[in-house]
Amino acid sequence: xxxxLSIALFSMTLIASVPAQTPAPPPTQPLPVVKPxxxxxxxxxxVFATNEETSTHSTEKPPANLADLPKRLGKVFAYKHYEILxxxxxxxxxxxxxxxxxxxxxxxxxxxxxxxxxxGVNLHLQFWRDxxxxxxxxxxxxxxxxxxxxxxxxxxxxxxxxxxxQ
Amino acid sequence: MKTPPEDHDLIxxxxxxxxxxxxxxxxxxxxxxxxxxxxxxxxxxxSTDLRANLPAEMPVPxxxxxxxxxxxRIAQEELSExxxxxxxxxWLDWFRLPGFATISTVVAAVIVAGVMILQQPPTxxxxxxxxxxxxxxxxxxxxxxxxxxxTVLMLTGLEDVPADRKIVGYHIERxxxxxxxxxxxxxxxxxxxxxxxxxxxxxQPRLLAAANSRG
Numbered sequence: 001x002x003x004x005l006s007i008a009l010f011s012m013t014l015i016a017s018v019p020a021q022t023p024a025p026p027p028t029q030p031l032p033v034v035k036p037x038x039x040x041x042x043x044x045x046x047v048f049a050t051n052e053e054t055s056t057h058s059t060e061k062p063p064a065n066l067a068d069l070p071k072r073l074g075k076v077f078a079y080k081h082y083e084i085l086x087x088x089x090x091x092x093x094x095x096x097x098x099x100x101x102x103x104x105x106x107x108x109x110x111x112x113x114x115x116x117x118x119x120g121v122n123l124h125l126q127f128w129r130d131x132x133x134x135x136x137x138x139x140x141x142x143x144x145x146x147x148x149x150x151x152x153x154x155x156x157x158x159x160x161x162x163x164x165x166q
Numbered sequence: 167m168k169t170p171p172e173d174h175d176l177i178x179x180x181x182x183x184x185x186x187x188x189x190x191x192x193x194x195x196x197x198x199x200x201x202x203x204x205x206x207x208x209x210x211x212x213s214t215d216l217r218a219n220l221p222a223e224m225p226v227p228x229x230x231x232x233x234x235x236x237x238x239r240i241a242q243e244e245l246s247e248x249x250x251x252x253x254x255x256x257w258l259d260w261f262r263l264p265g266f267a268t269i270s271t272v273v274a275a276v277i278v279a280g281v282m283i284l285q286q287p288p289t290x291x292x293x294x295x296x297x298x299x300x301x302x303x304x305x306x307x308x309x310x311x312x313x314x315x316x317t318v319l320m321l322t323g324l325e326d327v328p329a330d331r332k333i334v335g336y337h338i339e340r341x342x343x344x345x346x347x348x349x350x351x352x353x354x355x356x357x358x359x360x361x362x363x364x365x366x367x368x369x370q371p372r373l374l375a376a377a378n379s380r381g
Binding site: 036076084087089090091096099102105107118127128129132133140141147150165 | 292296298304306308315320324333370371
């Protein structure tokens, strides 16, 4: 009698341990990440050129390969100090537009037109201030040779947009 | 050797030496002679290019040799023609030398090409190919600064940014673009969403700052 009871309990345990008849869901697969084709990477910055020291208290620093940026800006613009207000590292997408937005106030739309002869990349650039495009330009951007865009005056200085092919 | 009369006329026409009647006759000849018209157009273009690309004064390469050769040719011309003209010689007489039109065309082309090559930035430099400012008051100029090893696009005539406006800068490290909704999300240093860039019905950019961003 005791053995029959044990068998019955064992059988019930087995039945209870059998998984439900509904099939288990297949393991989820992450969607493939398609990285868009690019024609390079650009670094853009909005710089405030001024004669007053630490006028905006910005702590932004240029990348290591552009440590001499203030010195180079000083060769073109007649100011004593150059403060980076904002910066943006951006892929240049081959098939659709890219945005370089170190600030909401002044930013750049970049359309790639493909690699340039002799190195670099052909770009169509639009320099925007809020909802107004200030200038449209076609340019060949080459690494090591920044594009300085002298923008509007602000306070006692001037806003400058810097674009560099990394 | 005589210079063809049409060369004289062409040079005089180019230099504005003709009176009204001569100019009218020569214009009629240009209309009737396509070859002469083509040569006149070429000479005018070269003249314009030279004025645009060359300084007002520049030293003549090997000037002494050049001058001596010119003087020899002038003397030969004078002897052969036994000309007793008392008309004062001027540098314009060089244009009347035989074959000068052809030689000057080649020389001018070489000089213009040389000047254009010298004005080109180094091949490793960025280059501005064209510019367009939609606002009438905005002027755009570009040049290459060899000192800064940078290309400069200078905008003048822009309205100043008000002094009391706070310029907010971001530090963007990467972006993701969603083609389905035509929006680009910009991420900061810590992977946080900083901005979303979209475009409105007029194709104008709309920048939406995240609540926790500096903007």
